[in-house]
Amino acid sequence: MRAWLMDDYTGVENLRLGEVRGPQPGPEQVLLRVKFAALNPADAFLARKMYPANPSLPHILGRDGVGEIVTVGPGAGNVGVGDTVGILRCEVGVKQWGTLAEKVVVPAKSVMRIPTGWSDEEMAGAPLVFLTAWQALTQWADPPAPSSAKTVLLVTGASGGVGVASVLLGKSMNLTVVALSRSAKKRAKLQKLGADFVFDPMDRNLVKSVTAALSPRKVDLAVDNVGGALLPQVVALLGYGGRVSVVGRSGGTVPEFNTSTLFFRRIRIGGVSVGDFTAQEAHVAWEQIVGRLDAMGQRPQVDTIVPFEEVKAGFDRLAQGPMGKVLVKIGG
Numbered sequence: 447m448r449a450w451l452m453d454d455y456t457g458v459e460n461l462r463l464g465e466v467r468g469p470q471p472g473p474e475q476v477l478l479r480v481k482f483a484a485l486n487p488a489d490a491f492l493a494r495k496m497y498p499a500n501p502s503l504p505h506i507l508g509r510d511g512v513g514e515i516v517t518v519g520p521g522a523g524n525v526g527v528g529d530t531v532g533i534l535r536c537e538v539g540v541k542q543w544g545t546l547a548e549k550v551v552v553p554a555k556s557v558m559r560i561p562t563g564w565s566d567e568e569m570a571g572a573p574l575v576f577l578t579a580w581q582a583l584t585q586w587a588d589p590p591a592p593s594s595a596k597t598v599l600l601v602t603g604a605s606g607g608v609g610v611a612s613v614l615l616g617k618s619m620n621l622t623v624v625a626l627s628r629s630a631k632k633r634a635k636l637q638k639l640g641a642d643f644v645f646d647p648m649d650r651n652l653v654k655s656v657t658a659a660l661s662p663r664k665v666d667l668a669v670d671n672v673g674g675a676l677l678p679q680v681v682a683l684l685g686y687g688g689r690v691s692v693v694g695r696s697g698g699t700v701p702e703f704n705t706s707t708l709f710f711r712r713i714r715i716g717g718v719s720v721g722d723f724t725a726q727e728a729h730v731a732w733e734q735i736v737g738r739l740d741a742m743g744q745r746p747q748v749d750t751i752v753p754f755e756e757v758k759a760g761f762d763r764l765a766q767g768p769m770g771k772v773l774v775k776i777g778g
């Protein structure tokens with residue numbers, strides 16, 4: 447089969463489109479003919495050894511995707527040949543060969559039928575980012591307040607995969623959503639998706655502007671996809687008992703941070719790890735996600751679809767900052 451092969455840990459720019467022997471499913475696994483794969487920043491991190499996984503080489507990246515089941519391994523009874531399914535986050539593309547290939551083997555317990563009315567493209571990029579956003583919003587044992595429009599959610603990197611998912615799920619919980627994006631065009635799109643307030647994170651008066659718009663309310667929960675210089679500003683915007691779900695690091699390391707900013711308002715910061723979902727937990731969360739999107743008449747957002755041969759252009763688009771997901775079209 448044709449696949450994008452990772453021969454070393456020097457980055458996605460050095461992936462190579464080559465031929466390898468197609469994988470065969472073992473017990474409780476299925477073989478998919480991949481129709482669409484989706485790209486995630488973690489693919490690029492893994493390809494630079496900046497991710498806690500060291501798959502043997504050559505490796506094939508790609509954690510998300512949609513495909514048609516062509517072979518069912520022994521004991522994989524929940525699905526059948528000919529079904530088109532998506533992949534819920536598992537070790538595919540991390541420790542096992544991923545979806546940037548014509549075929550991929552997936553644990554049968556980690557595939558999911560396409561929700562009614564969704565396109566293959568909408569499904570292909572949704573599971574990983576929506577599951578991440580779900581954990582970021584629900585990981586606190588004591589949620590900030592009964593979900594209501596009085597509860598304020600701040601989302602950084604709101605135009606990205608996890609960002610859009612956080613905005614949509616936040617609205618499904620009836621929260622007031624403040625979304626940050628560096629692009630005016632994307633801020634307008636985020637408002638269309640339901641964000642109540644949008645701001646440019648590069649605004650030197652960001653804290654003042656958000657505070658004035660929300661007054662007298664403060665941010666109760668922040669989903670931070672960016673980190674870097676933005677994190678201290680996110681903390682400054684929190685009210686008493688506010689918390690930050692730390693998802694990503696697109697903005698690099700935090701340059702200066704005084705822990706005293708955490709004491710007096712009893713701020714809590716907690717990491718998010720989508721890899722912590724068991725297959726069963728992922729299915730339960732996924733049902734909630736689909737139900738909430740359907741109830742709002744919303745769908746996962748697709749930014750760009752690149753042909754299989756143009757995976758590197760897809761990673762370039764991802765690095766620029768998409769509005770939703772970047773997909774790769776592989777099969778028909």
Ligand SMILES: NC(=O)c1ccc[n+]([C@@H]2O[C@H](COP(=O)([O-])OP(=O)(O)OC[C@H]3O[C@@H](n4cnc5c(N)ncnc54)[C@H](OP(=O)(O)O)[C@@H]3O)[C@@H](O)[C@H]2O)c1
Pocket residue numbers: 486487488491574575578602603604605606607608609626627628629632647671672692693694695696697698718719720721764765766767768769770
């Ligand atoms: N912890 C986990 O389990 C988990 C799971 C999934 C993803 N992640 C991480 O979460 C982060 C977001 O993932 P994603 O899939 O949403 O990525 P994405 O689709 O690439 O979106 C990230 C968004 O962040 C903004 N951004 C990028 N660089 C920035 C910078 N230097 N300063 C300010 N904003 C910046 C961009 O929005 P604008 O251009 O509109 O500003 C971009 O659209 C990544 O670091 C990813 O590795 C973690």
